[in-house]
Amino acid sequence: MGRLITHLRHVDLAVPDFDGQRDFYAGVWGLTEVASDTGLSFLAAVGSPEQYIVRLRKDAEKRLDLVAFGAQTPADVDALAQRLRTAGVTLVSEPGGLDTPGGGYGFRFFDLDGRTIEVSADVAVRAHRKVEERESVPVRLSHVVLNSPDLAATRAWYEEHLDFALSDTLSSPHMGDVMHFMRCNPQHHSLAIARGPHTSLHHISFEMRGIDEYLRGSGRLIRSGAKLVWGPGRHLAGDNTFSYFLDPHGNTVEYTTELERLDEDTWHPSVHDFSQPEVTDQWGTANPMNEFVARESFNDVDRGVFVAPPV
Structure with a gap:
C-alpha cells in the first residue's frame, strides 16, 4: 500500500x-x-x-x-x-x-x-490568493516539530503506521541523535521529531513568500516585543531559513522560507553534526545555539497526552 x-x-x-x-x-x-x-x-x-x-x-x-x-x-x-x-x-x-x-x-x-x-x-478548498512581493504574512503552514522522550521509537512508529520517510537526522558526538526530519511528500519535512524530556510541541513553522518577506516578518515580530528565541539564520538540513519566536503561551513558532523539495527517488538521508555551527546556521547570522535556546523549545509538559480534545 x-x-x-x-x-x-x-x-x-x-x-x-x-x-x-x-x-x-x-x-x-x-x-x-x-x-x-x-x-x-x-x-x-x-x-x-x-x-x-x-x-x-x-x-x-x-x-x-x-x-x-x-x-x-x-x-x-x-x-x-x-x-x-x-x-x-x-x-x-x-x-x-x-x-x-x-x-x-x-x-x-x-x-x-x-x-x-x-x-x-474531501475538505473544501478555501478561496486564497498569491501573496504579493513585500507582503510579510505566512503563505501556508510549513511543518510541525514534536518533542518525544523516545526519539527512535516515535520515528519508527510514524514510518511504520503512517509511511513517513526519513529525510535527515541531526546528531552530535556527545548527545547522539536529537532530531529526525520526516516527510510525507517531496517537501524535506512536514514533521520532525525532536528528542525532549517529555512529550510536547517543539515548534510550528510557517512558510513565507521569500527571503525579503521572511526578514520583514521577522523584523515586525522583533519590533512588536515578541521574544526572539533563535535567528534569523539558515539551517543546513532542509536548507530553510529560520526565525523562532515565543507566542504568548510559550509555544515556539517559526517563520521560514525556501524549504528544500527533494527528488524522493534519489534522496538519501544524511546525519548532520549539529555541534558544527554551519549545520545549525549556514549564514552565521543567528545567535549561537546553546542549552538556553534549546530549552525554550522543550515547552511545558503536555497535559493532553492520551486525552482527546473535547472538539
Missing part, C-alpha cells in the same frame, strides 16, 4: 489566555481569523487553500490539541483507519463527517506518545 497521507493541514492549540493568543496569531503573526465559536478560533493563511492552519481553543490547561494531516480520498481515510485498527492503534473517533470549517471526512487516533492526530479528505 502506498503512502496515504499527502500533507500537513493544521495544528490546534489549547490555552488559558485565549484572547491574548488570538490577538497574537490574528495580529502581529499575520494569520486571518476565518471562523470562531465560543472559545474557538480558526485561523487561515492568505496563500493557503487549507480552511485553517491553526485552531485555538480556550481551556484551563495549555496543551497541543491536535495535529491534522490530509489524505487524497475518503477511501484512503478508511484504508488508513483499518490499517491502524489492525495494528492495535487506539482510534479516538471512527471515520465520518467532520463539522469543522470546510467539512470533510476523517478520523482521529493517538500516536505512540499520546498525541491526537487527525487524517481527513
Whole structure:
C-alpha cells in the first residue's frame, strides 16, 4: 500500500489566555481569523487553500490539541483507519463527517506518545490568493516539530503506521541523535521529531513568500516585543531559513522560507553534526545555539497526552 497521507493541514492549540493568543496569531503573526465559536478560533493563511492552519481553543490547561494531516480520498481515510485498527492503534473517533470549517471526512487516533492526530479528505478548498512581493504574512503552514522522550521509537512508529520517510537526522558526538526530519511528500519535512524530556510541541513553522518577506516578518515580530528565541539564520538540513519566536503561551513558532523539495527517488538521508555551527546556521547570522535556546523549545509538559480534545 502506498503512502496515504499527502500533507500537513493544521495544528490546534489549547490555552488559558485565549484572547491574548488570538490577538497574537490574528495580529502581529499575520494569520486571518476565518471562523470562531465560543472559545474557538480558526485561523487561515492568505496563500493557503487549507480552511485553517491553526485552531485555538480556550481551556484551563495549555496543551497541543491536535495535529491534522490530509489524505487524497475518503477511501484512503478508511484504508488508513483499518490499517491502524489492525495494528492495535487506539482510534479516538471512527471515520465520518467532520463539522469543522470546510467539512470533510476523517478520523482521529493517538500516536505512540499520546498525541491526537487527525487524517481527513474531501475538505473544501478555501478561496486564497498569491501573496504579493513585500507582503510579510505566512503563505501556508510549513511543518510541525514534536518533542518525544523516545526519539527512535516515535520515528519508527510514524514510518511504520503512517509511511513517513526519513529525510535527515541531526546528531552530535556527545548527545547522539536529537532530531529526525520526516516527510510525507517531496517537501524535506512536514514533521520532525525532536528528542525532549517529555512529550510536547517543539515548534510550528510557517512558510513565507521569500527571503525579503521572511526578514520583514521577522523584523515586525522583533519590533512588536515578541521574544526572539533563535535567528534569523539558515539551517543546513532542509536548507530553510529560520526565525523562532515565543507566542504568548510559550509555544515556539517559526517563520521560514525556501524549504528544500527533494527528488524522493534519489534522496538519501544524511546525519548532520549539529555541534558544527554551519549545520545549525549556514549564514552565521543567528545567535549561537546553546542549552538556553534549546530549552525554550522543550515547552511545558503536555497535559493532553492520551486525552482527546473535547472538539
